[in-house]
Amino acid sequence: MTSEMVLRPGDFGLGRVPARLAPAATTNMVCGFCSTGCSLKIHLNAAGEAINLSADPDYPVNLGMACPKGWEALTPLAAPDRATAPLLRDPTTGKLGPVSWERALAAFTEKFKAIQARQGKASLAFLSTGQIVMEEMALLGALAKFGMGMVHVDSNTRQCMATSHVAYKQSFGFDAPPFTYRDFEESDALIFIGANPCIAHPIMWQRVMLNTRKPEIVVIDPRRTETAMASTLHLALQPKSDLTLLYGLAHLLIARSAVKPEFIAAHTNHYEEFAGFVAEFTPARVAAETGVPEETLHRLVGIIAERERVSFWWTMGVNQGHESTRTAQAIINLALMTGNIGRPGTGANSITGQCNAMGSRLFGNATSLLGGYDFANAAHRTHVGSILGIEPSTIPTQSSWAYDQIIDGIDRGEIRGLWIIATNTAHSWIGHRRFAELRKKLDFLVVQDMYATTETAQIADLVLPAAGWGEKQGVLINSERRLGLVKKVARAPGQALSDFAIFKLIADAWGCGELLREWSSPEATFQILKKLSRGQPCDFTGIRDYAHIDVSGGIQWPWTEEDERTKNSGDHGASLSSDVGLLWSQLQQRRLFADGKFFTADGRALFLFDPPRPMPEPPDAEYPFILLTGRGSSAQWHTGSRTDKSAVLRKLAPTVLTAEINPDDALRLKISAGEQVLVRSRRGTVKAVAFVTPTVQPGQIFLPMHFPAVNVLTFPSFDPHSRQPSYKAAAVAVIPAS
């Protein structure tokens, strides 16, 4: 009994560890949940198998800390419901049953080839993920588009980061988040817009708390979130009034002459038009439309005007909106006009969602051609074709439909075969009842996942069992553009294979194995991707191999061969002091645009803007509440397909769907705390338990997004530029359940 609890020195730079879990060795690798990209020190037994982990004290991202998901990262691997063999739906019984890989591959190719023969090559589509390594994403994209002739492919990054991708691409000329995490520590004013890092990105919040410059922390969020509590100024604006608010701030900054004309003149285009456009966003109008008092607007503008280093940070509150791209660009505009970019502690900074959303943005081969190139550009197709040794004519000349357009394509009968990889559409897609309906229109649905129990796997015709994070190799790119390594420290159960191996098998079975011969292993693929990055803003040709990433504490792009040769810091454009420690730390923290040169053709950033539009489904008499959705706990990830496998993480999140409602509304509707309520939208009704709290405003309801019921209610509207769904605004009614 007592011996169960004995601790002993852990060696390997660890403190004391449980004696029964004492490691024989350790190795570091990046976490596979969110985009923070923390490094975890994996404790290994003598056989090299992972038995425990702790946070890596020496990594420049997390500095020895991890969130609860990171601490529990190994647990989901050992879940009893792992998919251990391919499962094929038996047409007679209608049930999924185990089959050999050979049979599964035959079914995959026969069914999909038959669909293509009937309906054309473009009738096959895939929906993938930001959760697999970069090499796998690239191999999938190459296989599907160059080998199988697919045209329309997309991934769940559409649900989280498409907006940032498009906003940066249009404004800066490339999808390039400019910051490094050190900027959290070096800022005088941090302005968080639609972001709750205390819960969503706790390790980034750690970096904010390490800021010794007595910063102003401003939170723009309809809810009084954990982060809003920790702020020095909270703007509890009306939902989806952020674009108006941001234009109003620009208006006031101009009125205060708090803009940097020299920077604007030297490094941007279209400022004059923008200044003219925001003239009508007077404080009175903005206050009326956003619910933020004029004096608060002035206070915030004072902060932006007076503090030397102002940084802007946004995430899903901005990205998931019906006019999200312009909203993100309104933030970029504020940074550009005040010269808050390219200097320490500044920037218009998108905090990414998934562990490899950034890898997907470069190598998903969906909207952009591999490496951030353009499908429509013949020179780009020739260039990429020559690197990959393929005929440029095999490369599609158009970019893919977005996720919602693929769904519509299924509805119209144009997409008849769908392959879903490591995402859970039947749970996470907006207004997901429609997806369940559309399933019937698909001739064949393949789901490739670690678990055969996800809502989507359950409705598949064929389930391919995948190895997970920790059971394979590859690279993830985090929010600050840092490439980090994932290693194989656990054996996949049964016949499960890495996504990389599955793609190789499918290539072989499809008959295009030869085309992808060079893509022989994840690391060989990494070398191919390096070549694709050459000369692009994301150039990482200076990274030799996996071992180089491993010993360097991750490496941020760009890292060119030239950088590697001169150990250029990228920050000051000059060689650094001889102090090795300083050199090392500056090499590990590099930001973009120090020289004011952007990635557009003329090197200038663009001011982009459009008039705000009303939210597509405003509340009315029948549905008087605005439904907000968001992260309910740091312990839940995505649809819970992995985090629900950990008993500890389950304990740290609500076990039932709770609906947060303001006490005034609860009183009016005679709803008491803890009571069952029905939340109703035009798309369905769900049951929830009332959590009466003043942290949500009257007229608003908050539901945590991790429960499958929530996306029964959400309203499918999409940003016209990024096609990202607007998850955070739907009209609902609330009534007591009894």
Next chain:
Amino acid sequence: MVAPLKKQPTLALIDELLAEQQRLDTPVARFSQAHDGGTASVPASRYRDLIPLTAPKPGEQYAFEVDLDSCTGCKACVSACHSLNGLEDNETWRDVGLIVGGNRAKPFQQTVTTACHHCADPACLNGCPVLAYEKDPVTGIVRHLDDQCIGCQYCVLKCPYDVPKYSERLGIVRKCDMCHSRLAEGEAPACVQACPTQAIRIVTVITHSDSAARVDTSDFLKSAPDPAYTQPPTRYLTKRRQPQNLAAADAATLRPQPPHWPLVLMLTCIPLAVGFSTAAALLPAFPEKFVTYYATNFSGTSPLPRALGFTRDASLLAAIAAIAGALGLSASVFHLGKPLRAWRIFLGWRKSWLSREAMVFGAWLPLAVGAWALPAMAPAAALVGLVGLACSTMIYVDTRRNFWRLAQTGPRLVGTAGLAGLVMLSPRAAAFALLVKLAWETRTFYDGGVSARLQRGPLRAATSIRDIFALSAMVLLIAAPGWLAIALLFAGELTERYLFFRAVDAPKMPGVPS
């Protein structure tokens, strides 16, 4: 002879990839770190300021100090504690709750990390019947001695902060030990090491002036259970102005407590046994018509007792008492996670009502069995049984839970004994007593408290069943007294005891709605 079939290329690739999948990166040490010695440890600079430099002096102890302004609810402390202490899959020694309040103009929420408070006057330690808790004389850390624990879970009932957690696998309780072995080496506890915002630290606080345990609890969390009971030294610091109406976010969450079936059975059988035992002892003192009724209907003329040889004396009452007592005490053994260690249960007699109860009933059972054979032993059995029942009552009263206050626990347990004592002598009196008892219990259904809401909500069915049993028993006791009425009466008491455990208000630190 047939040549071996040449494998299809795809098949060969499948085999190759499946084999490759099973090869780990790490045995070849390609990436594993080649640390040589066992001397390296976590860089102490990371938490140097978060643990005390010196051991506490006499009259002082270690305590957790939480900077609420830094605690933002990431919950890393919970899982780090889990991983670095190698806990069971679903075992957690720390928790993070939420308190909310304020108004429309100033809404307020605060996440709260909490673990064992290592109280100056620990209720767990005071209640433990086998001395399986010790308060470290130097550090003041309240340590649970896993090898001593018998798994009675009384500490779980005693602790007002819901700290000790029972492990089904181990059959014992475990809890936070403030990572005492880490602190002894100058290493910070797991939660302190793992907090990204350094919200948790270990401080030294004064616990004793003279000899009485007394800490300054003015910095204890306002929306937590009253610190006066156990003197928790944990300090929750904040510079924020907290609104008056702060409440735990899970205050409205109804949490029916575990039924503890062996205890339900025991706490029904034992009072029943004591009741019969007392009736047996007092039989001569009852009015003549009661005794006649008993003799006529049960002891003398009733076919079954007569066949078994019970005639006009108290031996039927004494026999039921002995059998029910043995049954009740046997049931209690099934409650223990480690019954083989139960012989030590007397060790805690100085403080623990559970120890006292076990000792008294241990002495009582032989007396009760003896009284069956020797009527002269009946008064002694009755007397000891009543003392034991008083101890049983105090076990629950001593938890300071509202539902288990003396005014409820006493009438319930003693009431069962009284009903047992009357039911074979005067069914009408028993029916009247049951009416009074039921009315008294029902007060807890109407007072609007946690137990009332439990009985009206998730425990509604059990509450109704209890009422139906009691009312039908009453009717039968008056209209058609006999064995069926008695069976219904005790079925009702059994249900009442089930509710006694399930509907209790169990205090805890603030949690999250669930």
